[in-house]
Each structure stands twice: as C-alpha cells, then as structure tokens.
Amino acid sequence: MSLVTDTLATNRPGAALAANRTADLADVRDYFALLKPRVMSLVVFTALVGIVRAPAELHPVLAFAALLCIAVGAGAAGALNMWWDADIDARMTRTLRRPIPAGRVSPGEALAFGLVLSAGSILMLGLFVGWLASGLLAFTIFFYAVVYSMWLKRSTPQNIVIGGAAGAFPPMIGWAAVTGTIGIESIVLFLIIFFWTPPHFWALALLKKDDYARAGIPMLPNVAGDDETRKQILIYSLILAPLGVAPFFLGFAGVVYGIAASVLGIVFLLFALDIYRRSKGAAADSAARRLFAYSILYLFLLFGMLLVEPMIGLP
C-alpha cells in the first residue's frame, strides 16, 4: 500500500514530510486522529437531526448504518484534507502535532486511508439506504477534499464561506437517507450551518491571524483586515439569527424550539455586535474568543432542540 500511494503522493506539497518519517510509528489513535473526530462528532450530531426530523420511518439498524457511513465519509474527507494540507499543518501551531506533520503517518498512507474509507462509505450508504443519500455523501467528500482543501483554501478569503457547504450537508444526507428526497426542511438545516460557519471560523481567524499568515492561507482578517472581518461576522450573524428560527415558522419545529432559537439568535447577535464594536487590544481578542465559544454552543443547542423535541413530545 505504502509504495504505491507514496509514489502517488510524490508531487504533493506534504511529500517532503514523508522523508522524516520513521517506519511503523503510527498508533491506532493516529489513524483515528486523521478522521478529525471532533468534526466527525458534529457531523454525526447534525446528520442524526436530519434522520430524526425526517417525516418517514427508517429501521433503527438502517438508521445506525446510515449514520455510521456518514461519519466514516466525513472522517475520510478529513483524512484527505490532512493529506493535502500536511505542508501548511506543519507551519501552524494549532495543527503541528497532527499525524502527518509529526511524521507518524506518511502522506501516502493518509491518502490511501482517505480514499478507501470514502469509497467504502459511499458504496455502503448506497446499498443500505439509497443512492440519493450516497450521492450527497460523495459530493460532500468531493466538495471538502477537492473544492475546499485543494482549491479554495489557499486561493480566496471566501474559502470557508463556500467550503462551509461541505459541513452543512450532513443533515441533508440524513434526511435523504430516510425520505429519499431533499425537501425544503433539509435545505433550511443546510442553510443554518452554512451561515453559521463564517462567523464561527472568522472569530477563530481573528485570534489565529499570525498562524494563518505563517501558513500563507488567505483568511479574511489577513486579506481584508480585522475591521472588514468584524463587519462580515455581523452581516452573517444578522442572516443566521432569523434563519435559526425558520424551522419553527416553516412548521417542522415546535413553539419551544421557536422561543429557544429566538433567544439563542439574539445572544449570537449581541456577541457579534460586541466583536464589531471592540476592535482594539485584549478586549477585541476576548470578544472574538467569546463568539467562537458561543457559536459552538449555539449550534449544539439549536440542533439539540430539534433532536429532543419530538422525543419528549414537545408541541
């Protein structure tokens, strides 16, 4: 496996890293780390919401199998991303200890791992629940690994805006796995994550600007400046807050969700306003850190409400 895939990877930016690698140092946890487990957990969570809220029945075994395929597909996309980005990961403190830059897994092994898991998860999802969900999973992996990682990430400050679509597809895949269709509801779930992604990542980018500059990634703060980034965060938050309540107005979430989403959205807006106003020094950093932390909680609570509402019979 290594010989073939290392040869395939020879022209990759991260290929030089393989030379530093000592044979057989990879542990099981290194391969697990290639799957980006934290991203995968968010994918599983949002895909589960798509499965639970879909207006049809899916046998629990098939639902579990579908969720597993979506999780593995997302992990495979993560491995392909780490293979492609090994060179810039080695230049950023946040990603320096990932398995490839640390020299424990060769780029070729990561590539093979990602490709095999991608093919396996797409095929299995198609056979288990249907080819629409499978096609969406394939598109998601392609979008993340090729469109985002290989193309957008290093070429435009809009990288995470467009690339964010990859992270927004899982609830739509879950929905398609159950219903065999896409539907306005799953499009709304997609849009919530899509518009949540820029404020979330730009808050982080404001804090890690030096890291991104060292790696040569054109994140918005590095290209357009902090003030423009703060303005963009506020604009996307203004779109996100009402979108978060849309499931209630469209009738596929209850009153409790509607109230909770309104409050969560207003708090999100207040944090975004805080970022917009505080543009200098430690106060600016704190505001960015607060929005970044809150954005994770926001998405978790929003989708958590969608998940538990039907389970506990809320109106």
Place this chain on the structure above:
Amino acid sequence: MNDKPDGIVLTEEQRRRRRNRSIALGLVLAALAILFYAVTIVKLGPAIMSRPL
C-alpha cells in the same frame, strides 16, 4: 555465523503499535461482518431464505 537479522528490525514500541493496529483492524472487520449481517436481515428478512438460487 551472523545472528543479526536482515532488513528493518522493529523496536519493542513499534511492535506494540503494529500489534495494536492489527487488533483494531480485526475488530473493524468483525464489526463490519456483524453490520452486514444485521442490515441483510433487516432489508430482506425471512425472504432471504426463499430466494431462488
């Protein structure tokens, strides 16, 4: 006579990690076999026994 083995000699730590990888791979394959069995039963049910060869 030379007792030194040819080729790459793995350290104890490398052997341990390789063994862990092998065990993990075995467990994944076993889990996949169970998953395929369960999905087959759910999708086909008793009909799996009455299919023409």
